[in-house]
Structure formats: C-alpha cells, structure tokens
Amino acid sequence: MGKKRVALVLSGGVSLGSYIAGALDELLRALHAGGDYELDVIVGASAGATTAAIIAHGLLYRGGTTALHQTWVERVDMAELLSDTPIPAGEPLTLLSSMVLRQMAEEATPALPAEQCRASPLCADELTLALTITNLEGLSYVSRVRLHSADSDELFIQQRFAEQERFRLRVGEPSAQVDWGRIREVALASAALPTVFPPVPLRREAKNPDHYPRHTPEFSGAAEFLYCDGGVFNNVPIDLAVAYAEERDRDGLAERLYLIVDPSRDMVRAVPTASDPRARPLYRNTALQIARLLAATHAESSAVQFENEMLAPALSVPRPAPVAGGLQPESLPGIRRPDVKVLEQFRVVLPTGARRLKGSYLSYALSAFLDRSFREYDFRRGAADARLLVVAGMGLAATPERAEGPSFYDPDQDPLLGHAIDDYAQLALIASSTQPGASVRAVFEAQLRRRIRVLVRRLALPGPRIFDRLYVWIAERLLFSNLPQLWKQ
DSSP: OOOEEEEEEEOOOGGGHHHHHHHHHHHHHHHHHHOSEEEEEEEEOTHHHHHHHHHHHHHHHBTTOOOHHIIIIIIOOHHHHTOOSOOOTTSOOOSSOSHHHHHHHHHHSOOOOGGGOBOOTTEEEEEEEEEEEEEEEEEEEEEEEEEEOSSSEEEEEEEEEEEEEEEEEETTSOGGGSOHHHHHHHHHHHTOOTTTSOOEEEEEETTOTTTSSSOOOSOOSEEEEEEEOGGGTOSSOHHHHHHHHHHHGGGOOSOEEEEEEOSSOOOOOOOOOSSOGGGSHHHHOHHHHHHHHHHHHHHHHHHHHHIIIIIHHHHSOOOOOOOGGGOOSOOOOOOOOOOGGGGGGEEEEOOOSSSOOTTSOTTTTOGGGGOHHHHHHHHHHHHHHHHHIIIIITOOOOOOOOTTOGGGGOGGGOTTTOOOOSSGGGGGGSBOSSSTTSBHHHHHHHHHHHHHHHHHHHHTOSSOGGGHHHHHHHHHHHHHHHHHHHHHO
C-alpha cells in the first residue's frame, strides 16, 4: 500500500478564515511529521476557497511553505477593506472593497521561476483543487425525471445556482504554465459575499467536465455569468471531496482520509421566550431582517445540502439499478453521492472551548477583520484544535511546541489576545493593534465613516453636492445605531 491519501475540505467563514488558516498550518506540520500521508484533493468554499488555492500553491511550488499566517493574520484588515478610494463607474456598490483581496491573492500565489519551484513531500503527483461558486443568474437543467400530464410526459426543468470549478494540477508542471490567474478569479468569486464584496464575472463552458462534472446545463458553447460566494449553497463541500477522491481511489492502492476544517461549530441555540416577537429589534428593523435572511440562506442551504448529498443517501437503502441508457433515476444534477462507509473516514477540526471565536461576530462573521489581535487569537485557536484532532482523532504524535511557547496553543491566557468582545461596546476598551492610543471601536468607526462617504459620492444622489453631508449623516445614523445588534447576528 502507498501513502495514506488525504482530502482537505475547507468551509466558508469570512473573517474566520484565520481559524481555518491556523488549523491548516498545524495539520500540515503534523502530516509532514507523520511521513506516510499525501494530499491529493483540496476543496473549499468562500474563505476556504481562497485558503485552498494558497495551500495548493505552497504544496506544488514552495516545498509546503504557505502564506497562511501572512495572508490571514498580517495582511487582511478592515482598514483596507473599508477603502476610501473612489469606486470606479460601473462597479457595484458594496460594503467592502475587494481590491485588497485581489492583491493578497496575487501575493500568495505568484508565478515562480522553474528553478525556484520545489514540491512538498506531502503533495501527490496529481492534485485536484475544486472550489464552490454561486451563479447569480442561474442555469436551467433538464432532469431525467419526467412529469406525467393528461396527454404527454413533460420535461422537469430545474433552475440551479450552485456550481463548482475543478483544477487538475501536477507536480513538476511550472507555475507559469498553470492558469493561476483563473484560479485566483474563481477563488475570489467564491469569497464574494453578497452585498459585502462585488460579484465576479467568469466565463464557463457547458461541456467542460471541470465546470459541470455530471450534468450539462441547457446552454451551448461558452458564456459569461456573474458569480458570488460559493458558501451560499455549498459551504462545506464534502460531496465534491468524496466525488474527486473516489476518482483517485479507483486503483485501490491507498487508504483514504477526509480532513474537514469548519470554524462554525454547530450548537443548540436558546429559544427567546421572554418577549413578544414584535417587540424585538428584528421585527422593526429592515436592515436586520436582510442581514438575518442572508445568514439564514447560508445556514439552511448548508443543512439541506449535507442532508441531501451525504446523510440521506448514506443511510438509505441501496440504489436501484440503472435505467435505460445507463442513467441513475435521480433528479438532482449534483455530484455522485457517497456510500455510508465514507462517513467513517471523516475527521473534523471544530472550535473547542466555551468562548466564541473572535471572528464569529458582526453579521456574516466579519469581526476578525477589525484587528490583528482578533485574527491572531483565531489562528492560534485553530492550531490548538487541529493539534487535539491530530492526537486524539488520528493517533499521531503531538507536533513540537512552537517557538512562541506553550501560550501559543492557549490564546485565552495571552493578555494581548484574550479580550472579551461579546458586546459591541467592549471594542471601546481594547487598544488597536494598528493605531496606538486608539481603541478598536474608534478605528473601525472612523474607517466606516470614510467608506460611507465614498459610497454616497458614488451614488450621485439628487440635489446639490452639499446635500451629500445630509445623506452621509442619515446613513451613519442608520448604520451606527444598528451596529450593536448586527454585532450579535
């Protein structure tokens, strides 16, 4: 038997990408020390998609060295995301600018001279990278199911929005010969959270199996569509990992392990029973309703996707035999579903401990962008949770202590990181890592005011330009009054 094959599944999480990065940093160290593992499949959604691309680049060309900490802790910050650079004409208005994300992607996945490229011993000879994306415009698929009407059998046409794209990468192939520009664009599309980052246009080919692996949509040739956050409909793309791993495992030469990193640990939520629902801010405030609805779309679609693609098929009776033409009598044009035995091969890195991650606040989980200390905290929590899995879930020896000492794995004991941020008001008590003498809240609100002015100018609202001050004041009042509630969403 060869080395044990590992498929990585990286969920979305917006600023919780720092937790994913910390977990991966630790997992890669442990797998490398273990000596008998190889990574051959990496799939990701949203923040996990950008991280997946970074991991693939490091494995293929830099001996396994990645830019995880540099990208997710040092580089990304709300100061640049709330850019006060004028928004170009024709670009949609979004809360944050994607300019810094594009720069980060280029820095983390550069084209390297062939003489500098060195593959990691962890990297399989062929590496599959697959990223989820959401087609904002949607596509039609003709189902194999037919509907019976009075005089004929009618086509059953489904409108689908969830898509993916696969890249087949090989050790020894020069980075300059790989379309890393395309990989970056797809990763940016997967991370384009609706209303927060602008959508990304992508050209797609109907009969390209790396675009549409199982079923061909009802258009011919190639066409461009607008894409956004892949986590909207497939936030933990286990189905992709299983499908592509099964393709690799047909030779039966190695064991298979799936490692999932998901910062959004499931928990039972308390039911609010103390007040009339109509008295709650969510009832009265349209902005809160929109934010909650978008968050609910992520959560509900993830639950349905996992139930339909993983649990139901795994726990059901065996599939019926193929119908005429070799087609399985299934209606959904999705990835092939796994057998129950696959569930036993999963290992999951989840947040442990009673305290929430610093990036789990502010509507979509944007809060870790506010300060480097928040991102460092989540990075270390991810590393600590991965270390627990390595020992307890995989039976490997604990990786050597970090140069930072034992406190690296216990960030709650670090006075520079262990801040309480359960309420928005607490941000006023935490010193900013970037602006000495100012609080995290003061820095954030100053940046937010600048961004609001940019958005108002770009809107070109009616009336003399002096009215812009009034529009800015109204926008600030609406947004700032809702921040304490949005912080807890």
